[in-house]
Amino acid sequence: MVTRRDFLKTSGALVVTFASAPLLERTGLAQGPFGTRASHIDPSQLDSWIAISADGRVTAYTGKCEIGQGILTAQTQLVAEELSVPLDRVKLIMCDTDVAPDQGTTSGSQSTPTNFNERNLALAAATARETLLKLGSARLGVPVDQLAAVDGAVVVRSDRAKRVAYGELVAGRKLNVQLDRNAKRKPQNEWTILGKPARRIDMAAMATGRFEFVHNVRVPGMLHGAVVRPPSVGATLAGIDEASVRGMPGVVKVVVRKNFVGVVAEKPWQAMQAASRLKATWNPGPALPPQRDFYDHLRTQPSRDAFVVNSADVDATLAKAASVVKATYRHPYQMHGSMGTSCAVADVRDGKATIWSPTQSAYPTRAGVAALLGLQPDDVRVVFTRGAGCYGLNGADTVSFDAALLSQGAGKPVRVQLSRRDEMAWENYGFAYTIDQRIGVDASGTIVAWDYEAWFASRGGRPGYDRPGNVDTGALAGLEPQPFRPGQAAEPTGEFRNGSNAAPSYVAGRVARKAGGAGTIASERVLTHTIASPFFTGPLRSPSRLQNTFAHECFLDEVAAQVKADPVAYRLRHLSDARLKAVVSAAANAAGWDARPSPRPTASRNGIATGRGVACVAYEGDNGYVAMVAEVTVDQSAGRIVPKRFVVAQDCGPISNPDGMRNQIEGGALQGLSRALGEEVTWDDHAVTSIDWRTYHSLPLGMQMPTIESVLIDTHGVEAMGAGETAITIVAAAIGNAVFDATGVRLREVPFTPDRVKRALEARGTA
Amino acid sequence: MSAITLRVNGQAHTVDVDPATPLLYVLSDDLALRGPKFGCGLGQCGACAAIVGGRAIRTCVTPVATVAGAEITTLEGLGTPERPHPIQQAFIDEEAAQCGFCLNGVIVTVKAFLDQNPKASEAELQQATSTVLCRCFTHARMWKAIKRYATEKA
Numbered sequence: 073m074v075t076r077r078d079f080l081k082t083s084g085a086l087v088v089t090f091a092s093a094p095l096l097e098r099t100g101l102a103q104g105p106f107g108t109r110a111s112h113i114d115p116s117q118l119d120s121w122i123a124i125s126a127d128g129r130v131t132a133y134t135g136k137c138e139i140g141q142g143i144l145t146a147q148t149q150l151v152a153e154e155l156s157v158p159l160d161r162v163k164l165i166m167c168d169t170d171v172a173p174d175q176g177t178t179s180g181s182q183s184t185p186t187n188f189n190e191r192n193l194a195l196a197a198a199t200a201r202e203t204l205l206k207l208g209s210a211r212l213g214v215p216v217d218q219l220a221a222v223d224g225a226v227v228v229r230s231d232r233a234k235r236v237a238y239g240e241l242v243a244g245r246k247l248n249v250q251l252d253r254n255a256k257r258k259p260q261n262e263w264t265i266l267g268k269p270a271r272r273i274d275m276a277a278m279a280t281g282r283f284e285f286v287h288n289v290r291v292p293g294m295l296h297g298a299v300v301r302p303p304s305v306g307a308t309l310a311g312i313d314e315a316s317v318r319g320m321p322g323v324v325k326v327v328v329r330k331n332f333v334g335v336v337a338e339k340p341w342q343a344m345q346a347a348s349r350l351k352a353t354w355n356p357g358p359a360l361p362p363q364r365d366f367y368d369h370l371r372t373q374p375s376r377d378a379f380v381v382n383s384a385d386v387d388a389t390l391a392k393a394a395s396v397v398k399a400t401y402r403h404p405y406q407m408h409g410s411m412g413t414s415c416a417v418a419d420v421r422d423g424k425a426t427i428w429s430p431t432q433s434a435y436p437t438r439a440g441v442a443a444l445l446g447l448q449p450d451d452v453r454v455v456f457t458r459g460a461g462c463y464g465l466n467g468a469d470t471v472s473f474d475a476a477l478l479s480q481g482a483g484k485p486v487r488v489q490l491s492r493r494d495e496m497a498w499e500n501y502g503f504a505y506t507i508d509q510r511i512g513v514d515a516s517g518t519i520v521a522w523d524y525e526a527w528f529a530s531r532g533g534r535p536g537y538d539r540p541g542n543v544d545t546g547a548l549a550g551l552e553p554q555p556f557r558p559g560q561a562a563e564p565t566g567e568f569r570n571g572s573n574a575a576p577s578y579v580a581g582r583v584a585r586k587a588g589g590a591g592t593i594a595s596e597r598v599l600t601h602t603i604a605s606p607f608f609t610g611p612l613r614s615p616s617r618l619q620n621t622f623a624h625e626c627f628l629d630e631v632a633a634q635v636k637a638d639p640v641a642y643r644l645r646h647l648s649d650a651r652l653k654a655v656v657s658a659a660a661n662a663a664g665w666d667a668r669p670s671p672r673p674t675a676s677r678n679g680i681a682t683g684r685g686v687a688c689v690a691y692e693g694d695n696g697y698v699a700m701v702a703e704v705t706v707d708q709s710a711g712r713i714v715p716k717r718f719v720v721a722q723d724c725g726p727i728s729n730p731d732g733m734r735n736q737i738e739g740g741a742l743q744g745l746s747r748a749l750g751e752e753v754t755w756d757d758h759a760v761t762s763i764d765w766r767t768y769h770s771l772p773l774g775m776q777m778p779t780i781e782s783v784l785i786d787t788h789g790v791e792a793m794g795a796g797e798t799a800i801t802i803v804a805a806a807i808g809n810a811v812f813d814a815t816g817v818r819l820r821e822v823p824f825t826p827d828r829v830k831r832a833l834e835a836r837g838t839a
Numbered sequence: 840m841s842a843i844t845l846r847v848n849g850q851a852h853t854v855d856v857d858p859a860t861p862l863l864y865v866l867s868d869d870l871a872l873r874g875p876k877f878g879c880g881l882g883q884c885g886a887c888a889a890i891v892g893g894r895a896i897r898t899c900v901t902p903v904a905t906v907a908g909a910e911i912t913t914l915e916g917l918g919t920p921e922r923p924h925p926i927q928q929a930f931i932d933e934e935a936a937q938c939g940f941c942l943n944g945v946i947v948t949v950k951a952f953l954d955q956n957p958k959a960s961e962a963e964l965q966q967a968t969s970t971v972l973c974r975c976f977t978h979a980r981m982w983k984a985i986k987r988y989a990t991e992k993a
Binding site: 140274275279281288296412413460461731738739743746770772773774 | 860874881973975977
């Protein structure tokens with residue numbers, strides 16, 4: 073195994089530090105919002121982030137990983153830009169707990185805010201450049217202000233022949249300096265690598281079948297594992313008949329740990345066959361709540377309640393309003409449904425463990441594996457190795473635990489890849505929601521009060537550093553998920569935070585007498601009820617924000633229609649945030665928005681109807697501004713919605729890679745479309761029944777494609793923000809609003825399946 | 840177990856496996872190929888596709904014994920990073936990927952289909968990819984790449 077020290081030795085780099093003290097708090101360096109733990113790699117030390125070898129090659133270490141979103145290329149651009157070296161001279165090492173700093177989880181659209189502003193990787197690269205300039209100054213005998221960093225060397229501005237290469241400057245010594253909080257980032261108008269559409273570094277290897285995914289990792293002596301999950305939710309193991317697989321070809325070991333069951337064999341097919349043959353008896357779990365009544369069921373359960381905002385005058389304001397609109401919106405559980413089922417390789421021997429894992433949480437997974445195996449975290453190494461796109465929390469963490477348990481049981485390296493059914497039946501689904509809203513308008517049609525109350529189901533989630541039971545395997549092995557405790561809502565205090573976009577963009581966001589929202593509506597109440605979910609749930613791309621935004625943006629549209637206002641103008645009328653208003657206007661302009669109230673006055677009740685809708689959001693309140701105009705047709709006899717055109721305008725601050733951002737917008741728009749039109753987790757009285765691509769409906773490549781136009785707003789001089797979860801958040805709302813425009817029918821439940829659309833159209837006919 | 844000889848990307852390989860083993864496991868495990876991937880194991884998503892007898896097949900549901908002796912081409916058999924096949928080049932040029940896990944199924948399926956149907960219409964191409972999935976939904980770029988390749992090829 074190559075350690076960081078060996079790696080640097082062989083690469084000729086001489087900068088390496090293993091600090092042992094937890095220095096995070098002391099240095100005050102933010103490590104993203106997800107929390108970190110002390111580790112052996114000191115994030116306050118430059119050497120923990122950047123190494124420069126004698127030949128001038130740069131190695132950068134990051135705790136934010138590539139999961140398809142393009143951050144491998146963008147972070148490489150960042151380091152190359154700040155250090156003034158060509159892109160191909162930088163090698164990025166992501167999320168290997170033996171060499172990379174602990175940056176928690178790659179999630180929440182936080183990689184860009186965390187690493188591209190004045191902290192962490194960006195600060196390290198800027199500190200490195202300034203350090204090299206100081207070293208160059210000493211070497212050349214020229215003051216720093218007369219030097220420049222150019223193409224991997226420190227050069228004298230007035231005489232560029234006088235220069236010293238980085239490799240020469242650092243050779244023979246450690247940099248051994250602290251990250252300098254005053255180190256200057258390169259101004260955006262001087263960027264030559266960042267801000268440009270750099271080509272994806274991994275593209276050719278992926279397109280030609282050379283790229284090493286975690287599925288391709290092969291370790292000498294490696295065996296293959298397969299897991300045996302319970303037949304129903306909540307079932308417990310009553311007994312195992314190991315004789316049922318004894319003598320099967322290649323079978324090495326049956327591993328049982330409380331309710332965790334797996335088989336290890338020499339070859340993957342043998343392991344899968346043995347897993348299906350193994351006789352296990354299970355005590356059934358409690359019956360699942362019937363799916364047909366599930367949204368009503370949510371309202372009757374014990375709940376943990378929270379106010380996001382509460383101006384305490386909503387009922388009074390609604391009582392005085394000229395009219396009040398009410399509606400209930402529903403959003404189902406949906407799944408990550410990764411393209412490849414999750415896979416990991418573990419080598420657990422002699423009190424040490426190495427896990428090749430596609431987890432988005434390398435250090436937390438290290439802690440979880442240690443807890444499961446009875447090891448110390450420092451005896452576990454998690455080597456992030458790419459898996460199929462994840463979009464939050466697929467089976468990556470759980471399969472890492474599977475591999476660890478099976479390798480420990482077998483005493484040899486074990487590779488595990490889940491079956492499609494096990495991936496889909498047991499992953500951490502996006503939350504199911506039911507949302508009641510009321511809006512009061514005055515005589516002029518202006519909104520005077522917004523009341524929101526939601527019930528949603530939650531269980532487990534990201535394991536973090538101390539809850540491996542938050543995903544399936546941890547819980548099967550006997551570690552409890554985060555306990556659920558009902559409780560009443562306290563009045564909101566502190567600053568208004570809209571991290572889950574529970575509050576609509578249109579409210580003033582008044583907490584503690586300060587208004588922190590993006591809108592103007594001062595009478596506001598946002599109350600959430602969290603219910604214990606029968607299924608594991610987790611942060612599926614745009615967690616809660618997508619569900620909430622669907623409800624807010626469609627409901628606002630309902631009110632606009634009621635007061636006969638144009639949907640774009642009505643949004644602008646109630647927004648105060650300049651950047652959010654700007655993306656709404658930009659999307660409308662680019663789309664050639666036809667300003668008028670919905671529905672379309674010439675809408676016909678038969679045949680193909682055409683409509684346009686708009687939606688917008690300030691993601692997490694302040695992490696990306698996006699608006700979408702959707703144009704659709706609705707085949708009213710078949711109930712079939714066909715998207716024709718999406719126009720998306722987005723402002724996420726300084727853009728690191730415009731083509732990467734377009735890719736995220738396009739993917740987000742179509743993934744959002746698939747989630748809006750067809751995706752829904754289903755179950756019967758004891759088990760999940762959406763367990764493959766026939767029972768869980770993902771739009772295929774051969775779908776009817778809308779055109780997608782992206783308007784990128786590159787705002788200088790502000791914080792860089794995330795762009796991975798913006799567009800997807802508003803798709804269902806924009807489509808629902810376009811369907812209303814086309815047909816006059818309001819769709820209040822996702823997904824908009826043909827059956828559901830037809831029923832809504834038929835109800836219109838008889839109303 | 841039995842010895843089975845396969846011709847993969849122009850080379851002969853003899854493997855000793857259960858003849859019912861799906862071809863995918865032999866390609867990815869015994870032959871350590873990285874192109875074909877396990878997506879569903881049910882023939883529903885395309886990730887495992889390889890070209891056999893000129894047609895894209897789903898190797899996750901194809902017993903290895905049924906393709907003994909046939910010419911099998913995988914994604915890595917089409918081209919290399921240095922010399923990609925024109926369809927691979929089209930995907931590279933369009934940056935038509937996010938996580939990249941589905942690329943095998945997309946490229947192999949479309950390549951085989953266009954070889955068989957060089958004048959395929961857009962509707963026919965849609966039909967040919969109606970059970971090919973990309974969960975990152977990089978569809979827009981993929982269609983640009985497919986059309987670029989189809990045009991160059993025509």
